[in-house]
Amino acid sequence: MTNQELMQRDLAHIWHPCTQMKDHETIPIIPIKRAKGVYLYDYDGNRYIDAISSWWVNLFGHSNPYINRKIREQLEQVEHLIFAGFTHEQIVVLTERLCSLTSMDKAFYADNGSSAVEVALKMAFHYHKNRGEVRPYFLSLTNSYHGETLGALAVGDVELYKETYREIMIETLQVPVPKDRSEEGALEAVQELERVLEERGEEISAMIVEPLVQCAGYMHMYHPRYLSEAKRLCEEYGVLFIVDEIAVGFGRTGTMFAYEQAGIKPDFICLSKGLTGGYLPLSVVLTTDEVYRAFYCDYLEFKAFLHSHSYTGNATACAAANATLDIFERENVLEENRKKSRYIWERLEPFRELPNVTDIRQRGMIAAIELGGYDISKRIGLQINQKALKMGVFIRPLGNVVYLMPPYIINFEEIDQVIGALFDSISTLKA
Numbered sequence: 254m255t256n257q258e259l260m261q262r263d264l265a266h267i268w269h270p271c272t273q274m275k276d277h278e279t280i281p282i283i284p285i286k287r288a289k290g291v292y293l294y295d296y297d298g299n300r301y302i303d304a305i306s307s308w309w310v311n312l313f314g315h316s317n318p319y320i321n322r323k324i325r326e327q328l329e330q331v332e333h334l335i336f337a338g339f340t341h342e343q344i345v346v347l348t349e350r351l352c353s354l355t356s357m358d359k360a361f362y363a364d365n366g367s368s369a370v371e372v373a374l375k376m377a378f379h380y381h382k383n384r385g386e387v388r389p390y391f392l393s394l395t396n397s398y399h400g401e402t403l404g405a406l407a408v409g410d411v412e413l414y415k416e417t418y419r420e421i422m423i424e425t426l427q428v429p430v431p432k433d434r435s436e437e438g439a440l441e442a443v444q445e446l447e448r449v450l451e452e453r454g455e456e457i458s459a460m461i462v463e464p465l466v467q468c469a470g471y472m473h474m475y476h477p478r479y480l481s482e483a484k485r486l487c488e489e490y491g492v493l494f495i496v497d498e499i500a501v502g503f504g505r506t507g508t509m510f511a512y513e514q515a516g517i518k519p520d521f522i523c524l525s526k527g528l529t530g531g532y533l534p535l536s537v538v539l540t541t542d543e544v545y546r547a548f549y550c551d552y553l554e555f556k557a558f559l560h561s562h563s564y565t566g567n568a569t570a571c572a573a574a575n576a577t578l579d580i581f582e583r584e585n586v587l588e589e590n591r592k593k594s595r596y597i598w599e600r601l602e603p604f605r606e607l608p609n610v611t612d613i614r615q616r617g618m619i620a621a622i623e624l625g626g627y628d629i630s631k632r633i634g635l636q637i638n639q640k641a642l643k644m645g646v647f648i649r650p651l652g653n654v655v656y657l658m659p660p661y662i663i664n665f666e667e668i669d670q671v672i673g674a675l676f677d678s679i680s681t682l683k684a
Contacts, residue, residue, distance in 0.1 A: 254284075255297060256281070256284050256295050256297045260281055260283075289316045291314060291659065291667055299645070302646045303315070304659050304671045305648055306660050308526075308649075309527070310531035311531030312530045313577070314662040320573055320576040322576075323575065324573055324576070327571075327572035332568060336565040355510065356518060357540060358545065360537050361540070362536070363538070363565060364534045364564045365400075366523065366536055369525055369536035370402070370461070370497060373495045374461070376544065377520075380493065380547045388455070389424065389458075391425045391458055392428065392449065392461070393425060393460065393461050394429070395428070396473055397463055399463070406418060406422060407422035407425050410470075426453065430470075434475060438476065439475060439477075443482040446482075446483055450490045454490030455491075458493060459520070459521070460483065460495065462480065462495070463496075466501050466619055468501065471621075471651050471652060471653075472651065474614050477514040477515040479515075484518075494519045495521040495523065497523045498511060499523055499524065499536070502527060503524075503577075504618065505527070505658065521538055528577070529570050529573040530574075533569060534570060586661055590661055596665060596668060597668060598615050601615070609679065618659065622655045624654070627682075634650030634654075637650050637678045637679065641674045
């Protein structure tokens with residue numbers, strides 16, 4: 254089998270995500286034969302550093318020997334079972350560990366990030382309704398992104414994804430995200446949040462935020478002070494607080510979870526992506542005993558949370574998640590990440606001299622380079638993607654923002670290769 258043969262068979266039938274398929278009339282899709290560590294290998298013998306962790310999911314490398322072994326062991330026991338009326342050891346252990354890590358009390362499982370957001374939104378609305386209040390609105394930040402299902406899209410604010418479906422979405426309210434990474438910018442944005450809560454707080458079920466980094470929102474970053482002030486105000490007005498840690502959780506921002514940097518305790522935490530180390534679809538919504546008690550009653554009171562997914566609590570995925578947490582416990586992952594993030598920051602310094610670079614920002618193992626002076630028709634993200642591939646690096650820019658979110662096992666030599674490919678790609682862009 255060759256790249257060309259498999260590409261033709263793929264394009265005959267498959268519709269790929271987040272893609273204008275007509276592009277593949279001129280841009281080859283790359284079939285991957287195998288993956289190991291930070292590398293993806295195609296059928297023609299080329300290899301590419303996966304510098305964005307395969308859409309931000311992979312933590313400890315492709316085909317990680319330890320996670321592989323734990324999945325194989327689980328497959329010999331039970332691969333999946335209905336999670337209504339049954340349970341299994343992997344999910345019990347995983348839930349205890351997640352609750353311990355976050356100081357939360359209860360967990361509700363789904364199978365992807367958007368589904369977790371849907372669960373949190375429905376649960377927040379239902380919580381108030383069970384207590385005798387109807388609060389039909391949700392509050393979120395401008396420039397935010399929380400997934401592709403309709404509820405998740407509705408609370409997001411990236412027009413590229415949302416605008417087409419606006420007529421069929423639930424009503425939401427947005428308040429400005431802090432304009433920059435300063436504490437002053439955070440406090441300025443809090444003033445508008447307070448105004449909206451004063452006017453409409455009694456109508457709002459919950460506020461949802463991506464803490465510290467709006468990933469699909471072009472990697473916009475803001476100060477932790479905003480989170481602490483927002484949580485304080487939400488408590489004052491009885492508005493539940495949801496943190497979407499789907500992309501930023503599990504060490505991406507320098508702490509295990511991003512919200513920790515603000516010293517808050519949310520009412521809901523949505524987790525997915527890195528939860529299984531990038532192996533299998535799994536998501537979870539962690540919440541408090543207070544929320545749980547609003548649904549706990551005799552059957553005929555009809556207050557139960559009747560939400561389900563066929564693959565809820567999948568045992569194989571939970572085994573991968575437990576193996577991922579084992580690695581965090583066994584190895585000094587966060588400290589090693591801090592060393593690598595400092596090195597990445599140092600290596601980005603020469604980009605400041607490039608005339609087309611308008612900003613460089615970083616939070617933990619997420620780094621972004623923003624470019625200016627390009628019309629959307631130039632598709633500079635695609636240009637950079639294609640240039641970097643030729644140098645053995647896979648990245649997927651967000652418009653005019655080039656970012657790195659590599660697997661944690663990347664070494665310093667591989668970081669140098671990634672940074673070098675980006676510098677060459679950006680410095681040779683045509684206006």
